[in-house]
Amino acid sequence: MTGLRERLGNKGFHLDLLRGRGYPVPSFRVVTADEVRTGVNPVGVERLLDELRTEAAERMGLPPAAVAFAVRSSPPVSMPGMMDTLLAVGLTDDSVPALAAHLGSAELARNMVEIGRADLRTHLGVVPESPVAQVCSAITAVRDSWHNARAREYRRAHDISERLSPAVVVQAMAFGTGDRSGSGVVFSHDPRTGQRGLHGEYVPASTGAALVAGQVTPDGLARLKHDCPQAYTLLDRFVAELFAWRQVMIEVEFVVERGRLWLVQMRTATASPAAHNAVTVDAWRTGILDRNTALTRLSLDALCAPPEPRAAEGHARLLATGIAAAAGVATGRIVHAAEEVLAHAGEPVVLLRPTTEPEDFVGMANSAGIITLEGGFGSHAAVVARELGRPAVVGACFTDPLWLENPTATTVTVCGTTGRVWEGVVPTVTPPSDWPTDLLGTIPTDTDRRAYLETLTTSIRP
Structure with a gap:
C-alpha cells in the first residue's frame, strides 16, 4: 500500500486521482489518517470549510451560505457500508434562503436541512448549532465508527490490519434532488460476467444515500439517458476513459444536478474472480493490457472452477x-x-x-x-x-x-x-466453460488444467 493511499484512504486517494485528471469532482478536502488520529481541530476545520465554500462558489456555482457537506469515511481499504456517512452537514435555518435560491425551491432547501439534522441526531444524539461544530462532530463520528462491531467483524473477515486507521473526506455536496437531477452508480463492466459496457442504475431526484443503502429499487440507465442525455454521454465516456487508465473494472458513484454531471466516488468494483478474469481477457484483446500483464492478473482458481450454475x-x-x-x-x-x-x-x-x-x-x-x-x-x-x-x-x-x-x-x-x-x-x-484459447492456448489432451496454467504463468511472473 502506498503512503499516499494510506494517508488519504481509498476514497480520498481516488478522488485525488480524479481531480488531478480534470474530472468533474465536487470540491473536497481530506482529513488525513494522521490528523484523524491526532484529533479534530476546530480552527483547522473552520479554515477547511472556508476554503471549500470559496472553491465551491467558483467551481460549482454554490453561494457560500448554501454549501452542504458530505462527511465520509476513507479507510485505506474499501469497506462498503461498514463505517458511517453523514450528509448535508453544516446547514442551519440561516442556510435556507440561499439554498432555496440555488435549488429553486424552499421546500427542497428545508428538506435538505432536515436530512442533515436527521443524520446528526442519528449519529450524535444532538444537533450542534454552528456549521463548524456540526462538521467537527461528524468527523469524530465517522472516525469512531472504525471501531464499531460491524467494522471490526468486516476487518476480521477480510484480514484487514487493525493497525490501520481511516482518513475522512469532507466534500461539498452536489444536489441531485431537483428537476433534471438524480444520483446513481455505474460500472465499467457487468460485475456478474465481466462483459464490457456501461452497467448501473439511476434514481431521479435523490441524494444517493437511499440508492446505496438499498432502500429504493432504482431505474436503469435508460432513464438517465432520457432525462439528461448530455450527462449520460459524458458518463459513458468518462467511465471508458477511467477503465483504460486504471485497467481494472471500476465503479463510479455520480450525481446529476440540473443536467450537470459530478463524479462523487471511484473505486475498483467488487466482482467475482471469474468476472475479473473476463475483464482481464477483454483488456488484453483490446490492447489495454499486454499478454504478460494479463496472465499475471488472472485468477487460476476461477479458471479451474466450473462456471457459475x-x-x-x-x-x-x-x-x-x-x-x-x-x-x-x-x-x-x-x-x-x-x-x-x-x-x-x-x-x-x-x-x-x-x-x-x-x-x-x-x-x-x-x-x-x-x-x-x-x-x-x-x-x-x-x-x-x-x-x-x-x-x-x-x-x-x-x-x-x-x-x-x-x-x-x-x-x-x-x-x-x-x-x-x-x-x-x-x-x-452449469453452462459450458468459456476458455480464452487466444490468450491461454489449447490445453493438450490429458493435461491437468491447473498444472498447465501454472506452467504458463510461472515463466512470466516477476
Missing part, C-alpha cells in the same frame, strides 16, 4: 423475480434476521430482508444466499453479496405478495445468475 427452469413454483445481483445458486431455509442465521448454524439458510444494513454483515456472511425486497445493483446487499460470493437477488417482486405472510414452504432456491427465486429445492444447470 443457474437454476433449471420449470422444476418448481416461481416465487419472485428481481435483479440478479450476485451469480450462483443457493438453497436453504428462509430466515428474516441476522440473528436467525446464527441460530441455524450448520444449516444452509437464505436471508430474506426488505433491505440489508451494515449491521447485517455477520448474518450475510453466514448465509447461503440473500434476497432483498428493495435495492438495486449498487445497493449494500448487492455489493456485499458479490464480495462474499453469495448468490443474491435484490429488488425481488413476489408473484404472490401473500406468500411472504403465509409461506407454503420453508425452503427456497435463490438463483443470483438469473434473478429468480423458486420454492423448494431446484436442480441446477
Whole structure:
C-alpha cells in the first residue's frame, strides 16, 4: 500500500486521482489518517470549510451560505457500508434562503436541512448549532465508527490490519434532488460476467444515500439517458476513459444536478474472480493490457472452477423475480434476521430482508444466499453479496405478495445468475466453460488444467 493511499484512504486517494485528471469532482478536502488520529481541530476545520465554500462558489456555482457537506469515511481499504456517512452537514435555518435560491425551491432547501439534522441526531444524539461544530462532530463520528462491531467483524473477515486507521473526506455536496437531477452508480463492466459496457442504475431526484443503502429499487440507465442525455454521454465516456487508465473494472458513484454531471466516488468494483478474469481477457484483446500483464492478473482458481450454475427452469413454483445481483445458486431455509442465521448454524439458510444494513454483515456472511425486497445493483446487499460470493437477488417482486405472510414452504432456491427465486429445492444447470484459447492456448489432451496454467504463468511472473 502506498503512503499516499494510506494517508488519504481509498476514497480520498481516488478522488485525488480524479481531480488531478480534470474530472468533474465536487470540491473536497481530506482529513488525513494522521490528523484523524491526532484529533479534530476546530480552527483547522473552520479554515477547511472556508476554503471549500470559496472553491465551491467558483467551481460549482454554490453561494457560500448554501454549501452542504458530505462527511465520509476513507479507510485505506474499501469497506462498503461498514463505517458511517453523514450528509448535508453544516446547514442551519440561516442556510435556507440561499439554498432555496440555488435549488429553486424552499421546500427542497428545508428538506435538505432536515436530512442533515436527521443524520446528526442519528449519529450524535444532538444537533450542534454552528456549521463548524456540526462538521467537527461528524468527523469524530465517522472516525469512531472504525471501531464499531460491524467494522471490526468486516476487518476480521477480510484480514484487514487493525493497525490501520481511516482518513475522512469532507466534500461539498452536489444536489441531485431537483428537476433534471438524480444520483446513481455505474460500472465499467457487468460485475456478474465481466462483459464490457456501461452497467448501473439511476434514481431521479435523490441524494444517493437511499440508492446505496438499498432502500429504493432504482431505474436503469435508460432513464438517465432520457432525462439528461448530455450527462449520460459524458458518463459513458468518462467511465471508458477511467477503465483504460486504471485497467481494472471500476465503479463510479455520480450525481446529476440540473443536467450537470459530478463524479462523487471511484473505486475498483467488487466482482467475482471469474468476472475479473473476463475483464482481464477483454483488456488484453483490446490492447489495454499486454499478454504478460494479463496472465499475471488472472485468477487460476476461477479458471479451474466450473462456471457459475443457474437454476433449471420449470422444476418448481416461481416465487419472485428481481435483479440478479450476485451469480450462483443457493438453497436453504428462509430466515428474516441476522440473528436467525446464527441460530441455524450448520444449516444452509437464505436471508430474506426488505433491505440489508451494515449491521447485517455477520448474518450475510453466514448465509447461503440473500434476497432483498428493495435495492438495486449498487445497493449494500448487492455489493456485499458479490464480495462474499453469495448468490443474491435484490429488488425481488413476489408473484404472490401473500406468500411472504403465509409461506407454503420453508425452503427456497435463490438463483443470483438469473434473478429468480423458486420454492423448494431446484436442480441446477452449469453452462459450458468459456476458455480464452487466444490468450491461454489449447490445453493438450490429458493435461491437468491447473498444472498447465501454472506452467504458463510461472515463466512470466516477476
